[in-house]
Amino acid sequence: MKYTLPLATAFAVWMGAAHADDFTDQIVINLKELGYDYIEIKNGLTQVKVEAIRGNQKLEVIYDRATGHILEREMERADDDDIGQRGVDISTRNRDFLDDDxxxxxxxxxxxxxxxxxxxxxxxxxxxxxxxxxxxxxxxxx
Missing domain, CATH: 1.20.5 (Single alpha-helices involved in coiled-coils or other helix-helix interfaces)
Incomplete structure (x- = not known):
């Protein structure tokens, strides 16, 4: 029982850090208001990639983190295994999504x-x- 509180506290701090980004929080809020059930956000070095599912549609957007401008946007039919997913996934990568080279x-x-x-x-x-x-x-x- 001694370890339960420190472990729970560490987990809460870690989860809070994952959701503490105002930029990604605003994206999640906007997409939920638009009716998206599943939202996946990947934070890169200077870009943010968002994949969101609403019904049988999949939205993919890459943002410039500094300006908030949309760098790329695609809308396509969602894969069968993506349809019906719910929730929010946020992760971090050590590189960006669009390669300028x-x-x-x-x-x-x-x-x-x-x-x-x-x-x-x-x-x-x-x-x-x-x-x-x-x-x-x-x-x-x-």
């Missing part, structure tokens, strides 16, 4: 690997070669 969405690829982008470069080079040939033909006419 690989900007495929912007048409850029900042990593050093040679993936399928080489095919695009070859097509562009072929077009350049074709334009050069036309220029050569024009110079022969002069």
């Amino acid at each position: 690989d900007d495929d969405d912007d048409g850029r690829d900042d990593d050093d690997d040679d993936d399928d982008d080489d095919d695009d470069d070859d097509d562009y080079d072929d077009d350049d070669d074709h334009d050069d040939d036309e220029d050569d033909d024009d110079s022969d006419d002069d």
Whole structure:
């Protein structure tokens, strides 16, 4: 019995720390008001990822923690094993969710690997070669 109180106190302090973040608390409040039954929040270094289930819909949002701006948002059909879940899960990760080094969405690829982008470069080079040939033909006419 001696250990029950310290253990319960430690658990309460730990649980309080998990829910003490005003930013994530506000997200939970807003999503519950919108009717979401299950909310999962993952805190990254500078971003917060939220997955929430309402009926058969799954909402995924990634926020910038400093500004509160939405960086990415998706709505899709929830997996069968997600439907019917209830409650709130909050966890922490030691990295963010969106990787700025690989900007495929912007048409850029900042990593050093040679993936399928080489095919695009070859097509562009072929077009350049074709334009050069036309220029050569024009110079022969002069």
